[in-house]
Amino acid sequence: MAAVSVSGVSKRFGPVQALDGVSLDFANGGFFALLGPSGCGKTTLLRLIAGFDAPDAGQIGIGGERVDGTPVERRNVGMMFQSYALFPNMTVADNVGFGLRVRSVPWPERRRRVGEALDLVHLSGLGDRRPHQLSGGQRQRVALARAIVIAPRVLLLDEPLSALDKALRVSMQVELRRIQREVGITTIFVTHDQEEALSLSDRIGILRDGRLVQEGPPRALYERPATAFAATFLGEANLFAGPVDGGRISLGDGAALCPSGPPDPGAATATVAVRPEKMRVTAAATVPETGWNWLDAVVEQHIFTGSSLTYLLAWRGGSLKVFEQTLGEAVAVPGEAVRVVWRPEHTVPVMP
Amino acid sequence: MAAQSAGGGGRPTVRTLATLLGPAYVWLLLTIFLPLSAMLYFSFLSDVPVGAREAELTLENYAAFFERDFYRSLMLRSFQLGAVVTGLCLLIGFPCAYILAKSIKGRAREALFLLVILPFWTNALVRVFSWTMVLRGNGVLERAVNAVFPEVGPLGLMFTYPAIVVGLVHSYLPYMILTCYVSLQAIDDDVIDAARALGAGWGTILRRLVLPLAAPGMIAGAVLIFVPVIGSFMEPRILGGTQGTFIGTVIEDQFTAVFNWPLGAALSFLMLGFVLALFALAAPAFRRLDG
Amino acid sequence: MSGARRLALLGRAYLALVLLFLYAPVIVMALMSFNRSPFYTLPIRWTTDWYVKLADNDALIAAGLNSLLIAVVTAVLATVLGTAAALAFRRYDFPGKRLLQMLLLPPIAIPWLIVGTAMLVFFFWIGLGRGLHAMLLGHVALALPYVVVVVSARLSAFNPELEEAARVLGAGPWQVLRHVTLPFLAPGLVAAALFAFAVSFDQFVISYFLAVPGVSTLPVEIYTAIRKGFTPEINAISTIVIAVSTLVLVGVARVYRFGSAR
Numbered sequence: 046m047a048a049v050s051v052s053g054v055s056k057r058f059g060p061v062q063a064l065d066g067v068s069l070d071f072a073n074g075g076f077f078a079l080l081g082p083s084g085c086g087k088t089t090l091l092r093l094i095a096g097f098d099a100p101d102a103g104q105i106g107i108g109g110e111r112v113d114g115t116p117v118e119r120r121n122v123g124m125m126f127q128s129y130a131l132f133p134n135m136t137v138a139d140n141v142g143f144g145l146r147v148r149s150v151p152w153p154e155r156r157r158r159v160g161e162a163l164d165l166v167h168l169s170g171l172g173d174r175r176p177h178q179l180s181g182g183q184r185q186r187v188a189l190a191r192a193i194v195i196a197p198r199v200l201l202l203d204e205p206l207s208a209l210d211k212a213l214r215v216s217m218q219v220e221l222r223r224i225q226r227e228v229g230i231t232t233i234f235v236t237h238d239q240e241e242a243l244s245l246s247d248r249i250g251i252l253r254d255g256r257l258v259q260e261g262p263p264r265a266l267y268e269r270p271a272t273a274f275a276a277t278f279l280g281e282a283n284l285f286a287g288p289v290d291g292g293r294i295s296l297g298d299g300a301a302l303c304p305s306g307p308p309d310p311g312a313a314t315a316t317v318a319v320r321p322e323k324m325r326v327t328a329a330a331t332v333p334e335t336g337w338n339w340l341d342a343v344v345e346q347h348i349f350t351g352s353s354l355t356y357l358l359a360w361r362g363g364s365l366k367v368f369e370q371t372l373g374e375a376v377a378v379p380g381e382a383v384r385v386v387w388r389p390e391h392t393v394p395v396m397p
Numbered sequence: 398m399a400a401q402s403a404g405g406g407g408r409p410t411v412r413t414l415a416t417l418l419g420p421a422y423v424w425l426l427l428t429i430f431l432p433l434s435a436m437l438y439f440s441f442l443s444d445v446p447v448g449a450r451e452a453e454l455t456l457e458n459y460a461a462f463f464e465r466d467f468y469r470s471l472m473l474r475s476f477q478l479g480a481v482v483t484g485l486c487l488l489i490g491f492p493c494a495y496i497l498a499k500s501i502k503g504r505a506r507e508a509l510f511l512l513v514i515l516p517f518w519t520n521a522l523v524r525v526f527s528w529t530m531v532l533r534g535n536g537v538l539e540r541a542v543n544a545v546f547p548e549v550g551p552l553g554l555m556f557t558y559p560a561i562v563v564g565l566v567h568s569y570l571p572y573m574i575l576t577c578y579v580s581l582q583a584i585d586d587d588v589i590d591a592a593r594a595l596g597a598g599w600g601t602i603l604r605r606l607v608l609p610l611a612a613p614g615m616i617a618g619a620v621l622i623f624v625p626v627i628g629s630f631m632e633p634r635i636l637g638g639t640q641g642t643f644i645g646t647v648i649e650d651q652f653t654a655v656f657n658w659p660l661g662a663a664l665s666f667l668m669l670g671f672v673l674a675l676f677a678l679a680a681p682a683f684r685r686l687d688g
Numbered sequence: 689m690s691g692a693r694r695l696a697l698l699g700r701a702y703l704a705l706v707l708l709f710l711y712a713p714v715i716v717m718a719l720m721s722f723n724r725s726p727f728y729t730l731p732i733r734w735t736t737d738w739y740v741k742l743a744d745n746d747a748l749i750a751a752g753l754n755s756l757l758i759a760v761v762t763a764v765l766a767t768v769l770g771t772a773a774a775l776a777f778r779r780y781d782f783p784g785k786r787l788l789q790m791l792l793l794p795p796i797a798i799p800w801l802i803v804g805t806a807m808l809v810f811f812f813w814i815g816l817g818r819g820l821h822a823m824l825l826g827h828v829a830l831a832l833p834y835v836v837v838v839v840s841a842r843l844s845a846f847n848p849e850l851e852e853a854a855r856v857l858g859a860g861p862w863q864v865l866r867h868v869t870l871p872f873l874a875p876g877l878v879a880a881a882l883f884a885f886a887v888s889f890d891q892f893v894i895s896y897f898l899a900v901p902g903v904s905t906l907p908v909e910i911y912t913a914i915r916k917g918f919t920p921e922i923n924a925i926s927t928i929v930i931a932v933s934t935l936v937l938v939g940v941a942r943v944y945r946f947g948s949a950r
């Protein structure tokens with residue numbers, strides 16, 4: 046049974062359709078990322094699950110129970126805010142213990158559970174500090190301890206790492222994952238950072254303009270994006286579009302691409318996406334292996350980034366991007382005509 | 398997520414709003430807005446509608462103002478007083494605010510700022526009264542002056558127009574310093590440094606940079622001083638004696654001595670009307686100052 | 689000495705002059721209240737007789753008690769009403785919000801002479817009459833806008849996510865108010881209440897029009913006494929009045945720290 050289920054949820058704020066018929070199931074114990082550009086509705090969805098707003102249409106269930114009429118304070122969910130929202134007038138221990146206090150948990154048990162929660166986030170001994178005496182990373186751990194100490198049915202994280210600098214962010218990602226595994230709590234995580242979503246979560250849901258674009262495990266989403274947006278938002282992609290001709294996508298001039306699977310049978314034109322690291326730059330007029338896709342382009346620029354090399358290629362007035370590992374082979378120079386080749390299975394048909 | 402602003406995103410029920418706002422605004426309705434409306438109504442009556450007295454609607458009270466030189470010249474005199482006091486407050490207060498905001502730093506600034514605006518919140522009546530101790534014949538000022546220049550003799554300052562001006566400037570100066578200080582403090586010091594680096598002299602910086610940027614504060618201060626000075630009656634009575642007849646004192650008389658409430662009401666609204674008209678005329682200049 | 693330093697010194701001297709202008713008369717008045725001579729002759733011969741005499745002045749003492757009573761009640765009422773309004777303005781968007789905020793201006797911006805006489809006319813007309821209750825009505829109205837401004841300033845520094853965090857953690861609306869919102873607002877509320885107290889305690893014009901013989905406030909009594917003629921007794925009571933409001937305002941400054949760059 047799903048820990049949280051959202052079905053057909055819509056929400057409008059004045060002229061803005063923030064969510065439009067979103068349905069999603071969040072599996073028990075999973076770590077789920079809601080990914081999308083700002084304004085896509087991901088935070089709105091999180092706030093609807095928490096209960097700060099009510100959906101205009103659709104249902105939300107937590108632990109198999111409908112929560113439409115349940116106010117925030119009785120939903121028993123944990124939430125971490127972007128600003129951490131630590132109570133400045135309380136000590137760290139009082140902050141963490143607040144949820145237990147309003148639940149009238151007796152003092153000895155409260156103290157024990159607060160202590161455990163602070164241990165879990167490696168902050169034991171700082172219980173008497175005030176929030177303003179802590180570093181950014183410490184504040185974040187307090188916020189996390191406060192959210193999970195009440196043993197919530199689901200943990201909601203609203204861009205919790207966005208206020209940290211890069212180095213701290215990476216170490217907090219590891220930390221967050223460790224704590225989530227230890228506690229085994231269903232976690233829903235809102236982010237606009239695709240790398241964060243890829244490296245942290247079991248499943249990702251990509252939202253755009255209030256609609257769910259695609260949902261699945263990170264690897265599957267990356268290898269088989271369903272739409273051009275999903276392909277370009279999660280990682281990078283070269284997109285090709287053209288009329289469908291005998292199961293192949295014609296690029297004109299006799300060139301055609303063979304897709305990994307049959308394109309939409311009814312459609313006259315189709316779009317495919319190819320990841321830059323799946324392509325190879327070879328010398329002009331190289332004969333590609335049988336069945337491989339190929340095209341001719343001119344090198345505009347190459348950028349050396351240590352472990353890899355990025356080619357920017359000019360192709361029919363547009364530009365292509367190719368990543369290549371630096372294996373010490375000859376490098377094509379700007380102005381050089383090259384042939385780009387790749388396997389048909391890496392040519393993924395997507396919705397435009 | 399874009400639809401939620403920091404604090405104003407909620408959609409309240411009518412009941413919530415009524416509970417939170419109702420008491421305050423019912424109170425203001427009863428004590429400010431209904432009384433002002435009643436007064437407007439009274440200004441069109443021929444008499445106070447009390448007991449057996451018959452009152453009818455009339456424009457007589459307003460006509461009286463335009464027919465009689467006495468009220469017109471008093472109104473003019475009050476506006477002149479307002480202009481003089483506002484001008485002096487600006488002249489004295491702006492440099493003071495500038496020094497506070499730009500030349501003094503840290504705790505000293507906080508303490509001095511507090512010292513400057515503190516008097517504003519203490520009793521205005523008492524502060525006006527305290528000037529009588531200074532200005533009166535054989536008072537502190539006269540003795541001090543005569544101690545240095547024995548040939549001066551009596552100053553005769555008490556119960557004069559200058560005495561009223563001094564008392565009013567003393568009363569309202571903190572307001573001007575406060576509003577100018579707030580707008581001057583908002584000017585980034587880097588902006589001034591940048592202008593200096595570009596070769597601007599102090600005169601140019603003041604004229605082209607500081608004054609335009611501080612204009613909102615100066616305008617706010619001027620309005621906040623001009624309006625109450627025109628309506629003042631206690632200050633002229635205490636410091637002006639027989640010289641202290643202004644439109645404010647005449648209005649007061651209508652309510653406390655002559656009991657011609659309709660005329661007092663009409664004069665009050667004429668005063669408000671002239672103030673608004675003046676602001677309307679000055680608005681284009683204000684806008685230009687505002688940049 | 690460099691030009692810049694000389695300029696800075698000149699600035700400080702100017703500031704000192706302005707402060708002298710602002711404070712000298714009050715200090716002279718306070719000194720004169722300790723002068724034995726009723727004609728303010730110098731040098732001062734020290735006495736506290738005038739303060740002792742105040743103790744026998746029943747009218748002044750009654751007026752003083754009235755002033756305190758009205759100021760305290762005004763502080764409480766204005767703070768409660770104004771805080772509720774400030775919360776509504778901070779929390780919600782609704783049609784007419786701008787208009788309601790604008791309506792806070794007239795009590796501050798219209799000369800007290802007009803507001804005071806309007807209250808006199810209206811209260812008289814609807815049979816409410818004059819007296820303590822009428823003065824209280826007026827004082828609360830004048831203090832309200834200040835309370836809204838002071839509390840709103842404090843509220844604008846409040847992170848609304850704090851309330852949301854408390855609710856998610858299981859706190860009901862009242863618990864949120866008690867444990868999170870009010871503790872944060874406390875300094876603002878104290879400052880607002882002290883402000884309201886000062887506005888009321890120093891209010892002369894409104895009280896003047898709404899007082900009845902025998903029931904008045906200190907400023908009204910002082911004014912009446914001044915109109916009769918200057919006596920050192922007035923200096924004594926005036927000194928007390930100034931001392932009270934100065935203490936209150938220093939209190940405001942301590943909890944609120946206005947003037948600092950926040």
